[in-house]
Every structure is written in structure tokens, then in C-alpha cells.
Amino acid sequence: MRATLRWAHSDLRTHRGEALFITLATAGIVASLLLAAALFGYATNPWQRTFTEAHGAHVWIHTAASTDVRELARLDGVESVAGPYRTESTTVAARGTRAAVELRGTPDLPTVGRPLVTVGHWLDPAEPDGVVLESRLARALLAEPGDTLTLPGSARTLTVEGIADSAEPGYSPGAQPGLVWALPPAVRADAGRVTGLRLKDPGDTDYAVQRAVTVLGAGTVGEVSTWQQERAAAQGENRLLGQVLGLFGLGALAAAGFAVHGAIGTRIRGHLRDISVLKAIGFTPGQVVRIFLLQHLAFAALGAVAAAALTEGLGNRVPGRLGDAVGVWQGLPGHTVTLSAVPVGAVLFIGVTTGLAAWRAGRVPPVPVPRPAAPAGGRLTAVARSALGLRLPAALVLGCHKAFAGRGRSLAGVARLTLPLLLMVVAMSAWTTLDRFHSSPGRVGLPAALSVRSDGDLGDAGVRALLAADPGVGAAYPGVELAALLPGQTGTVALRGLGTRAHPYPYTLAEGRAARGPDEAVAGQGMLDLVHARVGDWVRITVGERPQILHIVGRSIEPQNAGRVVTTSLDTLRENDAHLSPAFYQLRLRPGADPRRVASALTRAGHGHLDVHPVTNPADGLSPLRGVVTALIAVLALIGLVELLTAIGGTVRESERDVLALRAIGMSPRQITAITVTATTCTALAAAVAATVLGLPLAHRLIDAQGGSSGIGAGIAQSPSPALLLLLGTGAVLGAAALSALPASRAARRRLADTLSAVS
Structure with a gap:
């Protein structure tokens, strides 16, 4: 055990940067998944809790004033009825703000669809002009108990007695009138009746509506709203934010797993001799596998625990909807299970990918096997020979050849780097689509x-x-x-x-x-x-x-x-x-x-x-998405950085065997360095091109699918500007070149004795 810990400690000191990046990436991934779970709970729970406490009606039917609705109580599947209540459509004003409202004459506190009074008190018969406002309407009017509401165009006034939560659709300026409960004498213009039906089986809502309309007569029914529509309206943008966080969190988790797998595989290939020595002195294959496995599980666990602690301790202090979502989520029954399951699941996934790569280390023989004499990149292709014949720079030609010589490891490296870049393209498409709603609303239906x-x-x-x-x-x-x-x-x-x-x-x-x-x-x-x-x-x-x-x-x-x-x-x-x-x-x-x-x-x-x-504008409620997308891009950039470092390390190690031959034909250390840098930048360039080609249609499909599921419809997706895509690709390529320059230069200037030792 002591020898195992010493090896793990030595390896950690050698790869501090990789350990830090894996820890930070895991923390970002787990935090995004936890926030997604919080938003899903926040989207569903407040309305569901209000609906349950209010003993809400599954169907609300607006009818003409003369309609006899007594037959509704005798319909099959109807458990209880709320109303009928007289209604009046009017406009109220307070503090210079006007709002369209529906006055509902309610003689007593209902048992079905009961308003949940949060501030003030319920209607008092001693105050015939007193009203209770639905909470969204009260916020729009900046109204509090004791305030006076005027009805423009008349001398009537109403006094706010209380504010209540309701499971019915809330006030939306220009779209949905606000709900005002009043005593029947306050409803003077008899515009119609509204009746609520609570069903024995909520799944029979469509059939119940059909039966009710048939009994009442289609000509008497003005509007029908169901609990499914109310729930969907209440969830709104919160569910969309949760879906975005969950989708990118899972995608980033997969990218991190593949990046760890590639990093371990590259390190194993670079430490074959060390692993053989460990086995020669008595390490079993299982102990070698555990060294790599426990290291990366520790990194992932550290990041996951940090993310869970920060989300739990500071998440509810984030201003805006995310903070509200975490605060509500912390009070839900499944909060503790989710807080534990998400980090454990992320660590286990990274552990599986680590184990698959570390398993190869256990198969390394105790006696080093001589490396094949053939060059790693294979013979020069006809294209490479033709390029050299055209007197193109040899470093450029040999670097491109090394990157695209058809090796499986090279293609796997390109694929691993493509995944985080592809997710960045999707994230930028979501940002651009959101910006289009703000900058050009006429092009998205407004x-x-x-x-x-x-x-x-x-x-x-x-x-x-x-x-x-x-x-x-x-x-x-x-x-x-x-x-x-x-x-x-x-x-x-x-x-x-x-x-x-x-x-x-x-x-x-x-x-x-x-x-x-x-x-x-x-x-x-x-x-x-x-x-x-x-x-x-x-x-x-x-x-x-x-x-x-x-x-x-x-x-x-x-x-x-x-x-x-x-x-x-x-x-x-x-x-x-x-x-x-x-x-x-x-x-x-x-x-x-x-x-x-x-x-x-x-x-x-x-x-x-x-x-x-x-x-x-529906995008007004999605302003937190900008911060979410920014944070996700940062996490994906960390994962991409880990993969770039892995690709650079693998390229430098594989080029060590070629240094002697390149020096023998007269190439300078600068030219040898340029070969490695070119190979790395070609890998990054291929990944950036593949991410753009695959990411743009994927982003359109995902965004249009979300638009279709929300009822807006396909056709709203917008691609990032060419300049932004070019910036992403250029950043990846220049970053690869800058990161690879120093290790490639060191490898090219190594002493001949060291080079002979490395390739022997």
C-alpha cells in the first residue's frame, strides 16, 4: 500500500494541471446537473403544491349568464363542482398601472379551487367593495392590502383585502386577465358564469370536457381551460432552463469521461517501462489498475463533493430564478436523494471510463516489449510525397502526415476533441436564437x-x-x-x-x-x-x-x-x-x-x-439562460483543454523515436518542433471543422424540437455568425499551437543519449 501511495503521489506531482482540470470540469458538470434537477422541481412543484392545497378544479368552463349548469354536477366522473360564479370583465388601475381583470363573485371561500390567502384576509361581508387579488396581478399593480383600485371610466372603487395564490392561469399583460375575487354585489355587469369541475380521474379530462359541452350546448360555452394547460403555463421557461442544463450537463459528462479515458490511455503508452518495472518488483495487475482508478476517482469525487456543497450552501443565494429554484428544491421530498445520486452517478461514470482505460495498464507485461521498427505514422502517402516534391515546407508536410496518417489513435483523439467543441457550437446556437428574439422579434413571430x-x-x-x-x-x-x-x-x-x-x-x-x-x-x-x-x-x-x-x-x-x-x-x-x-x-x-x-x-x-x-416576448423570461450558457461553455473549454493536453502529450512522446532520423537528414530542432506543433494544430483544426459541420444541424434539430414541443413550432433556430464560429475554430487551433510549442521544443532539444534511451 505504501508503494502504491508513493507512485500515486509521484504521478500526481507530474500531472498537476490535468488533475486540476478534471476536478474543475467534474465540479461544473455536477453543478449543472444539480441545477437542472432544481429547475425541474421548481417548474412542477409550486403549481402542483398550490393545486393540491387549493383542491383545484381540473376543468374551468365559462358560459353565458343564462346557462343552467346544474347538470354538470351529475356527469359521470365529476367528483365536485365549484360555482357557478358570476363574472365581470373590466379594467382596474392602481399607482398609474392598469390591468384587465375578471371580477368573480364569490360569496364564500370555495372548497374546490380555493384561493390560498398569503397576505391579508378573505372577503368580509362587512366590506362589500373589498376584493382579493391573485398574486401575479397584485405584483403587476404593486398592490397591497388596504390599497384602493379604481375602475377607469367609472366612479367605482375597490379595496384590496388580501392577496392569494391560485392554480388557475396567472395574470399576463395583454394575454391573460387577472383574477379578482369579490362579493356578488360588487359584480355589477353580469358578463357570464364560470364553473369549476373536479374529476375523480384527471386522465379523463378530455372526455369530461366533451360531455360537459354536449350537455350545456356548444353555443353557451365561451371558454374551457384544463389543468394540463394551467400546469404547462406555470412550468413555462423553468422547465426549458432545466432541459438545457440537463442536456448540456449530460453531454459534458460524456465528453469528460472520454477525455479522462484518452488521458489515461496516453499516459499508459508513455509509461510502459515504468509499469513494467512496477510489475517486476511485485505489483499485481490489479494494483496497477487501482493506481490509475483511485487517482481519477479521487479527482472526480473532489469535484463532485465541491459542486454539491456549493449548490447546497450558496445556490439559494444566487439572484433571480436559479436561486429561487434551488430554494424551493431544497424543501422537496426528493431533494436529499437527488443531491446524493447525481454526484455519485457522475463519479461512477468517470470511474467506468477510467477503469476501461486502466485495464490496459494491467495487461502490460513485466518485461518491456520492443517497439515496432515501423514509424508510428506509417509510410509517407502519395499526397505527402507529392507535397514534398512541390517543395512545400517539410515540417508542414510531415506534421500533417503525422496527424492524418490513418491511425486509430489519431482519429479517436480528433473525435474526443470534437465532442466538447460540438457542444459549444450548440450552446452558441442557443445563445444566438435567444438574441434573435430580443434583437429581431419580428422574425420570430412578434x-x-x-x-x-x-x-x-x-x-x-x-x-x-x-x-x-x-x-x-x-x-x-x-x-x-x-x-x-x-x-x-x-x-x-x-x-x-x-x-x-x-x-x-x-x-x-x-x-x-x-x-x-x-x-x-x-x-x-x-x-x-x-x-x-x-x-x-x-x-x-x-x-x-x-x-x-x-x-x-x-x-x-x-x-x-x-x-x-x-x-x-x-x-x-x-x-x-x-x-x-x-x-x-x-x-x-x-x-x-x-x-x-x-x-x-x-x-x-x-x-x-x-x-x-x-x-x-417569451425570451424575457429566459435571461438566466445567458449565464447558464456562459458557464457551460467554460466547463466545456476545460474539458477541451484536458483533451488538448492529452493529444499534445501523445504526439510529443510518439515523435521522440523520430528525432534521431530527422536530425540525421539535417533538420534543425526548430523544424522538428514545427512538425509536432503542426500535427497538434491539424488535429485541433480537424476537430473544429467536424464540430461545426455536425454541430450546426444538431443545434437546429434540438432547438426546433424544443420549439415544436412548446407549441411555438420549428423554424426558430438561428446559427451563430460566421465570425463567431471562426473565432471558436481559431481559438482552438491557436490554443493547440501555443500549448504544444514548449513541450515540442523541449523534446526536439533533448540530448542524443536521452533520445536513445527513450526509443530503446
């Missing part, structure tokens, strides 16, 4: 910057005049959004009428063409998936009692509502309902116009009658 709604007092002509008078507004597209029942009546999607045939809305299309003629429409990927349709199909949806038959002529990139949107012109919808008027306007601004300035100017010009909101 041509409009602002959404404007009116309280009706100005009239459509007055709103148009105000919009036309603002110099920052380039175009205003009238629109209306309706809830439409799907075929089979299993849910609702958003049916939008945007623009007119004379002034069509500038969709961003991934397939097909724009909707120009009557009954033509474009749909998001989420909508097409729901109805199992493709571009070119006809779909029949129902708005109230009116069926709407539309020809899907294109697939649009639709970042909102999980892609469950079908869009046509306002003229097409008016053919079915002549009294339909615009409910909002989508504004495309002139180049250089500031959205905040235009929004402020329109709000002042409207004298409180206009509600102006920026169009929600």
Missing part, C-alpha cells in the same frame, strides 16, 4: 411591439385617429380574439382576427403562405397538434353557436398561448358576424421608435381611455 385596448368611450374611429397621430406608430392592425371550441369539443383555442385583406398582418411563416383570401388562416404548431392537422387542411371550430370553417394555408411561428392559436383576417370573421368590432390594436413601430415613449404618449393622449401594453 412583429408588433405594443398592444392597445380601449374602454369603448373613444370609439373605433377615435382610437384610429390617436394611433395615426403618433409619429412613432408605423402601422396599426385592428384585431379581435375569440375563444373557439375545437372539433370534438375537448377544449378551446384562441381564434384571432388580425389586420384586414387590404392591410394584412405581417405573420412570420415557417411553412405555407400568408392568408389572403376568404376563409384562409394560419395556425401555430400547438393548434395543429391539437387538431392533428397539417398545412393545407380544412378545420371546423365553433365560436358560440357559429361554426367557422377555415383553410389552413400556413404555419406561423406563434410564441403566445403555447401556439394554440389560429389567425385569420378581421374581414373573414366579420363575414360570420357583421357586428364584430376591433377589441384591440397591434402596433408596429417605425425604426428607431422607443416602445416606452410611444406607450407613454398614447396613454397621455387617450386621457385614461387607452390601455397600452408591450407585447410579451
Whole structure:
């Protein structure tokens, strides 16, 4: 044991840099996997916990005010019913901020879909104008218990009594109205009813919705939302961040395993004589294998423990979503198991790859076997001989020949270096795609910057005049959004009428063409998936009692509502309902116009009658992804550095046998050094080219697959700029040249006696 420890200590002193890089790379990999687990838990658990504590409804159905919903309680599979509650759609304002809300008349604290009051108290009959706000709405309005809300256009006021969490969809400006619970007398404009159904089997949700719509009549149902849609909306970007971290963490773990495998294999080939001596003095094959195995397991374990300790101790202090995710994750039941399993799994994977490489050390015979007389790179190829005949520099030709002589080890080295570079290309593609959402939102389905709604007092002509008078507004597209029942009546999607045939809305299309003629429409990927349709199909949806038959002529990139949107012109919808008027306007601004300035100017010009909101950009919630990608690239760079050092060490050792021959034909130490440096840079260049060629299509597939699963649809992936790819390749090549120059120079200037000893 003492001899084993001495050998391990001596080997560690010789390869300190490699030990440090492996430890740091393992720490980065384990940290990314732990953060991925935290984000997955954070994405699912808060909503699930709220849904369970609130005894949430699996289905919410909005109906007309005159609809008799008593039959819903007697449907098969329905366990209990919430409501029906009277509703009123209105706008509230506080501290200069306005928000569209749904007032829900709730006489008592419900048992199904119960709001979880976090601040203040529930409604008090002694305060008839008191309300409880959903927590997201309260944050948007900066409202607290005791504040007064005004209803623009009227003298009514409401007093905030409490703030509550709910499992129903939260407030989203311009997309989802906020939820306000009030006593029935406070709901004055009876707009309809909302009823919640809690099912015995949540898996029967689609069937329950179909039965409910059939019993009530399609013409009476305005909107249907299910618990699956609410859960998906709540998970949102957190799940995507977890997927990105998990994917790159696993990829980096594989790259680290291969890098360790290559490093050990190269070291074994360079220490064949030492290993033979160890066996000659009594070391068994198992002891030799354990020397390498325990060393690298110790490096990996040190990095894994450090990552687990830092994530556990400091993870919840990271500002933003990552810190919140770690804080929630630490309170989950499976937290301890995950905190232990992920580091152990990473160490075991590295141990397996280490063991496979170290097994070769156990097979080294006690008596050194003479090396083959043939040169490691094989005979000169016809291309190399032709290049020498053209009087190209001999160092360049021989270096390229050494790198691409068809040896299996050379190809394996290129493959190992390609993997971290390929993952870097994928990471840069994700960064570029995210940047495109911010810099060119019109190219990813967000041509409009602002959404404007009116309280009706100005009239459509007055709103148009105000919009036309603002110099920052380039175009205003009238629109209306309706809830439409799907075929089979299993849910609702958003049916939008945007623009007119004379002034069509500038969709961003991934397939097909724009909707120009009557009954033509474009749909998001989420909508097409729901109805199992493709571009070119006809779909029949129902708005109230009116069926709407539309020809899907294109697939649009639709970042909102999980892609469950079908869009046509306002003229097409008016053919079915002549009294339909615009409910909002989508504004495309002139180049250089500031959205905040235009929004402020329109709000002042409207004298409180206009509600102006920026169009929600899904990339706004993905800002932590930038830091994540940066950290992952740093980890991958460490792994690539380990592989480069391995390749340099192997190339230098294999060139030692050629030094005598090269000196004999008159080559100087500088030329011999150039051969090794060229061989290493050619390996790096081949890996960079392969990573670019393979990484770009892989990145497109991964990003488009994520876009398709989220409902946005394929077609959003963006490749990094050629300059950025060139920078990555140049950095790899120059880094290989710089790292290999010193060891190659030392090897070329070794004494002849040392060289003879090395090759004997």
C-alpha cells in the first residue's frame, strides 16, 4: 500500500494541471446537473403544491349568464363542482398601472379551487367593495392590502383585502386577465358564469370536457381551460432552463469521461517501462489498475463533493430564478436523494471510463516489449510525397502526415476533441436564437411591439385617429380574439382576427403562405397538434353557436398561448358576424421608435381611455439562460483543454523515436518542433471543422424540437455568425499551437543519449 501511495503521489506531482482540470470540469458538470434537477422541481412543484392545497378544479368552463349548469354536477366522473360564479370583465388601475381583470363573485371561500390567502384576509361581508387579488396581478399593480383600485371610466372603487395564490392561469399583460375575487354585489355587469369541475380521474379530462359541452350546448360555452394547460403555463421557461442544463450537463459528462479515458490511455503508452518495472518488483495487475482508478476517482469525487456543497450552501443565494429554484428544491421530498445520486452517478461514470482505460495498464507485461521498427505514422502517402516534391515546407508536410496518417489513435483523439467543441457550437446556437428574439422579434413571430385596448368611450374611429397621430406608430392592425371550441369539443383555442385583406398582418411563416383570401388562416404548431392537422387542411371550430370553417394555408411561428392559436383576417370573421368590432390594436413601430415613449404618449393622449401594453416576448423570461450558457461553455473549454493536453502529450512522446532520423537528414530542432506543433494544430483544426459541420444541424434539430414541443413550432433556430464560429475554430487551433510549442521544443532539444534511451 505504501508503494502504491508513493507512485500515486509521484504521478500526481507530474500531472498537476490535468488533475486540476478534471476536478474543475467534474465540479461544473455536477453543478449543472444539480441545477437542472432544481429547475425541474421548481417548474412542477409550486403549481402542483398550490393545486393540491387549493383542491383545484381540473376543468374551468365559462358560459353565458343564462346557462343552467346544474347538470354538470351529475356527469359521470365529476367528483365536485365549484360555482357557478358570476363574472365581470373590466379594467382596474392602481399607482398609474392598469390591468384587465375578471371580477368573480364569490360569496364564500370555495372548497374546490380555493384561493390560498398569503397576505391579508378573505372577503368580509362587512366590506362589500373589498376584493382579493391573485398574486401575479397584485405584483403587476404593486398592490397591497388596504390599497384602493379604481375602475377607469367609472366612479367605482375597490379595496384590496388580501392577496392569494391560485392554480388557475396567472395574470399576463395583454394575454391573460387577472383574477379578482369579490362579493356578488360588487359584480355589477353580469358578463357570464364560470364553473369549476373536479374529476375523480384527471386522465379523463378530455372526455369530461366533451360531455360537459354536449350537455350545456356548444353555443353557451365561451371558454374551457384544463389543468394540463394551467400546469404547462406555470412550468413555462423553468422547465426549458432545466432541459438545457440537463442536456448540456449530460453531454459534458460524456465528453469528460472520454477525455479522462484518452488521458489515461496516453499516459499508459508513455509509461510502459515504468509499469513494467512496477510489475517486476511485485505489483499485481490489479494494483496497477487501482493506481490509475483511485487517482481519477479521487479527482472526480473532489469535484463532485465541491459542486454539491456549493449548490447546497450558496445556490439559494444566487439572484433571480436559479436561486429561487434551488430554494424551493431544497424543501422537496426528493431533494436529499437527488443531491446524493447525481454526484455519485457522475463519479461512477468517470470511474467506468477510467477503469476501461486502466485495464490496459494491467495487461502490460513485466518485461518491456520492443517497439515496432515501423514509424508510428506509417509510410509517407502519395499526397505527402507529392507535397514534398512541390517543395512545400517539410515540417508542414510531415506534421500533417503525422496527424492524418490513418491511425486509430489519431482519429479517436480528433473525435474526443470534437465532442466538447460540438457542444459549444450548440450552446452558441442557443445563445444566438435567444438574441434573435430580443434583437429581431419580428422574425420570430412578434412583429408588433405594443398592444392597445380601449374602454369603448373613444370609439373605433377615435382610437384610429390617436394611433395615426403618433409619429412613432408605423402601422396599426385592428384585431379581435375569440375563444373557439375545437372539433370534438375537448377544449378551446384562441381564434384571432388580425389586420384586414387590404392591410394584412405581417405573420412570420415557417411553412405555407400568408392568408389572403376568404376563409384562409394560419395556425401555430400547438393548434395543429391539437387538431392533428397539417398545412393545407380544412378545420371546423365553433365560436358560440357559429361554426367557422377555415383553410389552413400556413404555419406561423406563434410564441403566445403555447401556439394554440389560429389567425385569420378581421374581414373573414366579420363575414360570420357583421357586428364584430376591433377589441384591440397591434402596433408596429417605425425604426428607431422607443416602445416606452410611444406607450407613454398614447396613454397621455387617450386621457385614461387607452390601455397600452408591450407585447410579451417569451425570451424575457429566459435571461438566466445567458449565464447558464456562459458557464457551460467554460466547463466545456476545460474539458477541451484536458483533451488538448492529452493529444499534445501523445504526439510529443510518439515523435521522440523520430528525432534521431530527422536530425540525421539535417533538420534543425526548430523544424522538428514545427512538425509536432503542426500535427497538434491539424488535429485541433480537424476537430473544429467536424464540430461545426455536425454541430450546426444538431443545434437546429434540438432547438426546433424544443420549439415544436412548446407549441411555438420549428423554424426558430438561428446559427451563430460566421465570425463567431471562426473565432471558436481559431481559438482552438491557436490554443493547440501555443500549448504544444514548449513541450515540442523541449523534446526536439533533448540530448542524443536521452533520445536513445527513450526509443530503446
